[in-house]
Amino acid sequence: MSTWRLCSSCKKPIAHGQLYQVCSVSTCNRARTGLVFCCPGCWDAHVPVMNHRDAWCEEERAPREESTLVTVKATSPQASEPAGEARRRIVPSAPPEPVTDDILIVASRLKQYIADKADMNTSADVLDALSDIVRAHADAAIRVARADGRKTVKGRDFQR
Numbered sequence: 001m002s003t004w005r006l007c008s009s010c011k012k013p014i015a016h017g018q019l020y021q022v023c024s025v026s027t028c029n030r031a032r033t034g035l036v037f038c039c040p041g042c043w044d045a046h047v048p049v050m051n052h053r054d055a056w057c058e059e060e061r062a063p064r065e066e067s068t069l070v071t072v073k074a075t076s077p078q079a080s081e082p083a084g085e086a087r088r089r090i091v092p093s094a095p096p097e098p099v100t101d102d103i104l105i106v107a108s109r110l111k112q113y114i115a116d117k118a119d120m121n122t123s124a125d126v127l128d129a130l131s132d133i134v135r136a137h138a139d140a141a142i143r144v145a146r147a148d149g150r151k152t153v154k155g156r157d158f159q160r
Contacts, residue, residue: 002016004016005062008037008046009037009042009043010042012038015062016063016064017062017063019060020036020061021036021039021057021058022035022057023037023043023055024058025050028046040057043057103127103131104134105127105131110127137158140157140158141153141157
């Protein structure tokens with residue numbers, strides 16, 4: 001698999017389609033800065049250097065293989081294109097894979113909430129169960145938004 005970018009901390013390659021970490025702090029996410037990390041450990045190593053007070057890492061997926069360029073013959077002459085001249089169009093190489101089994105819950109925040117609220121610990125399998133519940137509610141909200149003719153899921157879609 002080809003390399004998308006290098007980890008900002010350890011310089012290991014991050015492949016196209018691979019999961020990677022980004023910092024929650026906006027100054028680390030700017031276009032010029034663009035810090036990316038191959039694992040939470042590499043993100044954790046940059047926190048003391050950047051002197052963040054309240055930060056966390058967010059998991060993202062690198063883009064799939066770069067789009068392939070396809071040459072297509074023009075079917076109708078336009079003012080900017082002479083008839084028969086080839087134009088370039090970007091066609092994605094593959095449709096994105098649906099994400100179904102990722103954890104959707106921020107573990108540290110949930111564990112902290114339960115500890116603060118009830119002074120209890122949280123089992124690891126709680127994250128899978130809650131992610132399934134969130135997926136089911138999100139799917140229902142998507143159906144409500146579609147039925148209303150919208151392309152945006154809103155908070156009210158979860159309350160019906």
